[in-house]
Amino acid sequence: MTAQQGLPLDVSGAAEHPEPLDRAGLAARVARDVPAYAYVNLGIGQPTTVADHLDPAQGVVLHTENGMLGMGRAAHDDEVDPDLINAGKVPVVEPPGASYFHHADSFAMMRGGHLDVCVLGAFQVSAAGDLANWHTGAPDAIPAVGGAMDLAIGAKQVFVMMSLFAKDGSPKIVPSLTYPATGLACVDRVFTDLGVFAVDHERGRVVLLEAYGTTAADLAERLTGA
Amino acid sequence: MGRTTFHTDPVEALAGVADGDTVLVGGFGMAGMPVRLVDALIDVGAKGLTIVSNNAGNGETGLAALLKAGRVAKVICSFPRQADSYVFDGLYRAGEVELEVVPQGNLAERMRAAGAGIGAFYTPTGVGTLLAEGKEQRTIDGRDHVLEMPIRGDWALIAAQAADPMGNLVYRKTARNFGPVMATAAATTVVEVRETVDLGAMDPEAVVTPGIFVDRVVTS
Numbered sequence: 216m217t218a219q220q221g222l223p224l225d226v227s228g229a230a231e232h233p234e235p236l237d238r239a240g241l242a243a244r245v246a247r248d249v250p251a252y253a254y255v256n257l258g259i260g261q262p263t264t265v266a267d268h269l270d271p272a273q274g275v276v277l278h279t280e281n282g283m284l285g286m287g288r289a290a291h292d293d294e295v296d297p298d299l300i301n302a303g304k305v306p307v308v309e310p311p312g313a314s315y316f317h318h319a320d321s322f323a324m325m326r327g328g329h330l331d332v333c334v335l336g337a338f339q340v341s342a343a344g345d346l347a348n349w350h351t352g353a354p355d356a357i358p359a360v361g362g363a364m365d366l367a368i369g370a371k372q373v374f375v376m377m378s379l380f381a382k383d384g385s386p387k388i389v390p391s392l393t394y395p396a397t398g399l400a401c402v403d404r405v406f407t408d409l410g411v412f413a414v415d416h417e418r419g420r421v422v423l424l425e426a427y428g429t430t431a432a433d434l435a436e437r438l439t440g441a
Numbered sequence: 442m443g444r445t446t447f448h449t450d451p452v453e454a455l456a457g458v459a460d461g462d463t464v465l466v467g468g469f470g471m472a473g474m475p476v477r478l479v480d481a482l483i484d485v486g487a488k489g490l491t492i493v494s495n496n497a498g499n500g501e502t503g504l505a506a507l508l509k510a511g512r513v514a515k516v517i518c519s520f521p522r523q524a525d526s527y528v529f530d531g532l533y534r535a536g537e538v539e540l541e542v543v544p545q546g547n548l549a550e551r552m553r554a555a556g557a558g559i560g561a562f563y564t565p566t567g568v569g570t571l572l573a574e575g576k577e578q579r580t581i582d583g584r585d586h587v588l589e590m591p592i593r594g595d596w597a598l599i600a601a602q603a604a605d606p607m608g609n610l611v612y613r614k615t616a617r618n619f620g621p622v623m624a625t626a627a628a629t630t631v632v633e634v635r636e637t638v639d640l641g642a643m644d645p646e647a648v649v650t651p652g653i654f655v656d657r658v659v660t661s
Contacts (some may be wrong), residue, residue, distance in 0.1 A: 258520050282615075304469075304470040304471075317621040318622055319621075339446060343630050345569075355534070358522075358571075360520070360545070361521070361542075361544075362545040362546060363544070364542050364546075364566050364567050396571075
């Protein structure tokens with residue numbers, strides 16, 4: 216029995232969709248679960264693309280940890296201003312209603328529980344909602360944490376956006392982390408190319424909500440070996 | 442006027458930096474990076490420095506140049522690894538510079554604590570991670586917290602948009618980042634500004650860093 220066979224997973228109520236989610240489809244799927252008028256932080260990399268799929272009617276306000284609320288889209292050509300960048304150090308624009316603040320205030324917005332949602336990438340998520348996304352644990356790796364630990368424990372809801380399986384085929388939803396933790400029991404929802412999952416914190420299990428391009432039974436087999 | 446002094450020569454503004462000092466360096470990437478002051482710090486020649494900054498240098502300029510010149514014993518930062526952080530990466534792998542990785546919010550708050558006279562603080566950030574190992578923990582309102590200590594600088598080197606003769610500062614857009622926090626947390630704060638304005642020309646309602654936190658200003 217492998218460790219993976221201990222994954223507590225409930226797939227009984229999952230909806231099945233015939234097509235897998237491509238990258239844009241996944242970003243759009245995440246965007247749909249962002250509550251109206253939420254204050255939201257989108258992590259560096261793939262989570263940033265969720266912004267392209269938010270409906271202006273949702274009234275979502277984007278936070279970037281380097282000190283801006285109401286962050287705009289990426290800047291182009293003569294809009295580029297070196298003083299105006301996002302957490303990924305990409306130049307952005309300043310829409311009406313934006314505000315600036317220093318780093319301690321910016322992280323008070325997370326750590327003080329004011330931010331509604333953050334969307335993060337991950338190496339692994341455990342059945343208990345533990346998150347690993349900052350360090351591979353490899354002996355020659357140079358660790359870099361940025362704001363990930365603050366976001367993980369501070370945002371009211373933590374969404375993870377990732378592929379369900381690593382390049383070597385191993386599942387990234389696991390019974391318990393094998394990579395160093397970023398935060399414990401902090402992930403609420405996991406959005407992947409093959410399925411959307413909720414973490415049931417009370418029962419310490421993962422619940423498949425929707426399967427994409429496959430069946431719930433197939434995902435159960437691949438995730439638990441059962 | 443206040444006791445803030447004004448300088449055109451950044452090396453003169455760093456008079457007193459000594460071997461082994463702890464230097465807080467503002468900026469997030471290049472936004473808000475005090476480029477002239479960091480270059481001047483190389484010219485000053487102090488060695489064995491502890492540098493506290495969000496990143497550990499890009500390319501071969503600024504902090505990367507300071508590292509390359511062999512002046513840095515330790516880096517305290519949240520995100521050393523970047524696409525072009527090869528100077529730091531090489532020194533770290535060769536064991537020539539020590540690294541303390543700090544979650545970005547702890548980095549800001551530990552400096553804020555130093556500036557506000559707070560002896561230490563408990564936070565849930567980092568609980569159950571490698572970065573909490575060896576630190577005191579306490580359960581508050583049912584939630585686990587880690588005790589974090591202040592980070593105090595001998596020096597803060599930051600950049601701002603403008604200063605008035607009292608040393609009051611305003612910043613510009615996301616170049617503000619760590620500047621206002623670091624200004625409070627060092628024995629001597631040195632600020633490079635793009636412009637100086639006359640007494641009374643800065644709206645007191647708009648001042649972000651009051652001059653009490655600003656010791657020396659380097660003008661362009």
